[in-house]
Amino acid sequence: MWLSMRIITPLFLLLGGVQGKDNIENCKLLSESESAKKALRLLEPLTQENFTVDVKEEKYSYTFRVCGDVDGQTNAGLVQLKDGGKNVRIGNYNQTRVIGGSDWILLIYEGGEKYDSHCSGEARKAMVMISCSKDEKGKFSVVLEDREKQLDCYYLFELDTSAVCPVIPSKLSAGSIFLIVVFCCLSVYILGGFLYQRLVVGAKGVEQFPNYAFWSEIGTLSADGCDFVCRSRGNREEPPTYRGVGTEPLEEEQEERDDHLLPM
Template sequence: MHGPLPPLHHHINPVRMFLAHSCLYAMVLVVITNVTAVEKTCDLIGDKGQESHKESSLLTKLEPLFNQSFETESTNEGEHYIYKFRVCREVSGDMAGLVQINKLNQTRVLGRINETHLTNGSKWILLIYKGGDAYNNHCGNENRKAFVMIICNRKTLKSRLTMVSEEREKLKDCSYIFEFESSLACSPEDLEVASHLSVGSILIITFASLLAVYIIGGFLYQRLLVGAKGMEQFPHCAFWQDLGNLVADGCDFVCRSKPRNVPAAYRGVGDDQLGEESEERDDHLLPM
């Protein structure tokens, strides 16, 4: 008979228990952090659920760009700047969606995502960030704002960001203007045309590809294997010459305006075509 089993807690390693509790605590902390640390996004004008339907639709359309980052450089009045931009995401905290960094590594916020406006046309979307840092000695010390023009380009999700201009000589309503290209700014009709080729286009592309393969392959065969020179390097040169002659003869037969052998038209002989009467007489032939 075996003796009674010892209590279960005598077999539990305290170190293992501590590690298990630590891992469980870390997992719970990660889950809570992921739930609470939701990345901030664009805030449109209007209370939650009462924003413009058009702007909300454009915001949804731009979602593929939310995880993209843009950066460009520009020189203005001898000053070199670096611009960093994100679509509906913070660049450097403080709700900054577009910032300017000078050579001293000083950062100015040109626009914030909590003051976002959106509008569009048939081939463009305009993203406006307002609420940037205030001007010091320009534009009536108003807050900076930035206009980002997104132009239709069916071939790319995003192109390089370009700094177009800065308007700060006015008394108010100064702004920074940027642009880049994206397929998201294209209308559905443009995307459909780009993604579908007609039957005729497919046939033309196929025929052109086969013709190119025939000419290049035949040329290499005639030159490298047969050793042909000059016009003989063209594949089936004699056949195409005969075909050209036949086509030319057919065009000549069908399109010529009058037959080749035209009988001379009858023309009457007039008095003006007769030669002058010879002054020579035959009186000497008469009998004396």
């Protein structure tokens, strides 16, 4: 019996801790859909935080929690806390509606305490616009309380957080991947060759660079290749200026002598 209690007691404590933990499953959607469930799951990182804003002119504050109890009030997701006065439940997370966009989520808590003299005595409703802001970790603010009408009154709040920001996957082109691979291979070649030349061969100075003799001649080899491809290296003779004139040197004609023409 004593052994059984030792086993059962931690098990009950563990189950109790799991059930009491705030999570996204505590929110009960009034209208379930896959898009609403997907948007609600994005708010999972916010379930352990309380968001509070003070209204100094009215001497009260609002506290908001995602799918969790505020101020120990069961099912209360957003509460108006008055200094020395009665706290007012604005909305319950067990009556939730969710509308999701590309970088925003509109979270609606319904079923709050009823108005006394406004809005035909209907139940209060809280609307929290949760917007993407990578610079803010949870800025909560009051926008307005729309109660100057007969029906469909609401409280509107804003929450700026990075939790709803879309994840932008990094896309690398084939050329970028090729350059990264080449750069990595070149780095391994230089570093590995340097260590080998220094530690194994015992080289010093510029001789530590791997295959130094080859790389030092690469410029000369490139110039020779360019010279071989782009230039004419054969012995070419200049073409004659006039056609029909041979290129061979003309033999000197013997000087004609006209001595025989002179009178004797």
